[in-house]
Amino acid sequence: MAEPTSVAAATALQTHHEVSQFLFQQSNLLDGKQWQAWIDLFADDGLYWMPPGPEYTTWDGVPSIFIEDRDLMTVRMKRVTHPNAWSQQAEWGTSHVVSNVTIDGTDAQSGDLLVRSRFHMLEVRRDDVRHFAGSYQHRLRRIDGGFRIVLQRVDMVNAQAAFEYVLQVWV
Amino acid sequence: MPSQPLLDVRSLVEPDRVHRRAYSDPEIFDLEIKHIFEKTWIYAGHETQVPKPGDYWQFQIGRQPMVMVRGNGDAVHVLFNRCPHRGVQVCGSRHGSGGDALTCPYHSWRFHYDGSLESVPLESGYRDTRFDRDNPDFQMKRAARVQRYRGFVFASLDPKGPDLLEWLGDARMAFDDICDRSPVGRVEVVPNCFRVVQRSNWKFFMENQLDAVHPSVTHMSTGYAAADVERKLKRETGSQPLHYHYLSAFATSFDQWDQLETAGYPYGHTLLGGYMGLRPTDADTLEHERVLAAAYGEAKKEEILGRNIHHVLIYPSISVQSPLQQLRAIRPISHDRTMSEIWHFRLVGAPEAIYRRSLWYYNLVNSPSTMINADDLENWQRGQFGLNSNGGDWVSFHRDYGRDRDANGELHSTNGCSELPMRAQFRAWLKYLTETE
Numbered sequence A: 001m002a003e004p005t006s007v008a009a010a011t012a013l014q015t016h017h018e019v020s021q022f023l024f025q026q027s028n029l030l031d032g033k034q035w036q037a038w039i040d041l042f043a044d045d046g047l048y049w050m051p052p053g054p055e056y057t058t059w060d061g062v063p064s065i066f067i068e069d070r071d072l073m074t075v076r077m078k079r080v081t082h083p084n085a086w087s088q089q090a091e092w093g094t095s096h097v098v099s100n101v102t103i104d105g106t107d108a109q110s111g112d113l114l115v116r117s118r119f120h121m122l123e124v125r126r127d128d129v130r131h132f133a134g135s136y137q138h139r140l141r142r143i144d145g146g147f148r149i150v151l152q153r154v155d156m157v158n159a160q161a162a163f164e165y166v167l168q169v170w171v
Numbered sequence B: 001m002p003s004q005p006l007l008d009v010r011s012l013v014e015p016d017r018v019h020r021r022a023y024s025d026p027e028i029f030d031l032e033i034k035h036i037f038e039k040t041w042i043y044a045g046h047e048t049q050v051p052k053p054g055d056y057w058q059f060q061i062g063r064q065p066m067v068m069v070r071g072n073g074d075a076v077h078v079l080f081n082r083c084p085h086r087g088v089q090v091c092g093s094r095h096g097s098g099g100d101a102l103t104c105p106y107h108s109w110r111f112h113y114d115g116s117l118e119s120v121p122l123e124s125g126y127r128d129t130r131f132d133r134d135n136p137d138f139q140m141k142r143a144a145r146v147q148r149y150r151g152f153v154f155a156s157l158d159p160k161g162p163d164l165l166e167w168l169g170d171a172r173m174a175f176d177d178i179c180d181r182s183p184v185g186r187v188e189v190v191p192n193c194f195r196v197v198q199r200s201n202w203k204f205f206m207e208n209q210l211d212a213v214h215p216s217v218t219h220m221s222t223g224y225a226a227a228d229v230e231r232k233l234k235r236e237t238g239s240q241p242l243h244y245h246y247l248s249a250f251a252t253s254f255d256q257w258d259q260l261e262t263a264g265y266p267y268g269h270t271l272l273g274g275y276m277g278l279r280p281t282d283a284d285t286l287e288h289e290r291v292l293a294a295a296y297g298e299a300k301k302e303e304i305l306g307r308n309i310h311h312v313l314i315y316p317s318i319s320v321q322s323p324l325q326q327l328r329a330i331r332p333i334s335h336d337r338t339m340s341e342i343w344h345f346r347l348v349g350a351p352e353a354i355y356r357r358s359l360w361y362y363n364l365v366n367s368p369s370t371m372i373n374a375d376d377l378e379n380w381q382r383g384q385f386g387l388n389s390n391g392g393d394w395v396s397f398h399r400d401y402g403r404d405r406d407a408n409g410e411l412h413s414t415n416g417c418s419e420l421p422m423r424a425q426f427r428a429w430l431k432y433l434t435e436t437e
């Protein structure tokens, strides 16, 4: 005998679970270097955006660390998988932890889910360890019973720090 | 009178090859800091980084922590970021505003924007002491010389030496080229500075900027990847955004790079001439041309847009890519570590589309997610590993040696792949390290 409130609660819980699983899967694909599968998480008009600081409200006409649609993501994927991508000869790998998943609500116009979470990524490259951490803000669209990313905004606390070497792929 | 290590330096540089110690020896690095970086003109920044009185931006000259401060009116000062009281750094953020006076966080000595003392607390306590507000010992120390050219600020810690303009010589065209592309002759900084540390000697960067053989090898992966997607977009939509060309052009063949030109000026400044297809005939470019013609007249417009510049290197601190309004400054940290600062400028009064086009270059090629420098930095680091080793003593700069044309001390080559720029840089390097009066 489900009361309306508990129905709502169960739905919220279910959504939170699905969203969390989706975000974990997103980071698993990055750590697993499954680039094409990762790109396929994005909607056709989806964007990956890493601004230079938290105060940025748009990528339009201002600098970005990353601002990529699926075509530019494809360039990046093809680069790192090219046999002569010299920077890829150094062994490297990453490990993400994604947590603090919070559903902020639904965009009134588009119906997209607005989700925040935090991440910590450790990268080992050659013999160097680097840490990157910050927040994700996702705009998720329900398509065919699953989610697709309309926007993945990545605010790294390291964004304005000097980078020791560069970022070869997405965080 | 040159001391022993300086005599040693001469044995490191031959006209066509350089000893690996120039890159791998911390003692040589100390000499470079002393006789090059803390002596000659070093890029401080652009005046629009500090638009209002009291605004400051920190940077390094050699090992010295400096701060560029906007004074009242048009003045721009360059000070050591050190309080004369007990040495504390006065400016604490990378950049910010000092308010009415730069105030030391330790005991609140306050300084005018030019470094002179404004006030000290409990001044009566200094009565009958050697404290003297007019004595430079009680002021923030100024860089010996500060000069600007078209808004670009340079400082030198040596009171003697050539003026900035004389020192820049023909390499000043880097700043003319960037500014003249604005109908009012000015650029404005885009207020974001990316910083990336290179695990290699600073000279790897300097040489690489004008090394036309490396792009198609180093950047092969990105060149092919971008060309692939570029073709797909052209097939599917009939056109492809220019920024794909920024990446695919790196895979241009040796032959094409060899059609460019190089030049080496006195003081080590060097140039790679070349256009990389940056004068397309799309509507945005034509609008820009129209704006320039209206401002300068047709002939001058053609002169401006006809300039043949890929990169100009102002030795030893910056690389200017004027057609794209981008500038990289390097700050050496140690013999095997170098900080780079990456800047973008807006052409005041030019169409917005021109700014946006260059912004793609900033984001794709120069940002910390760069698909280009990822392989440069990798190769330079591997170069540093190699030069630290005993696997050989010499670095070869033989390509087209003997074919440089020397015109009044300027070296010229008509093939872009010549190693002339490296030879020219080391000619200046040796001069700096041996002319120590």
Ligand code: FES
Pocket: B083, B084, B085, B086, B087, B088, B104, B105, B106, B107, B108, B109
């Ligand atoms: S150290 Fe600056 S006021 Fe004392």
Ligand SMILES: [Fe+2]
Pocket: B208, B214, B215, B218, B219, B372, B373, B376
């Ligand atoms: Fe390169």
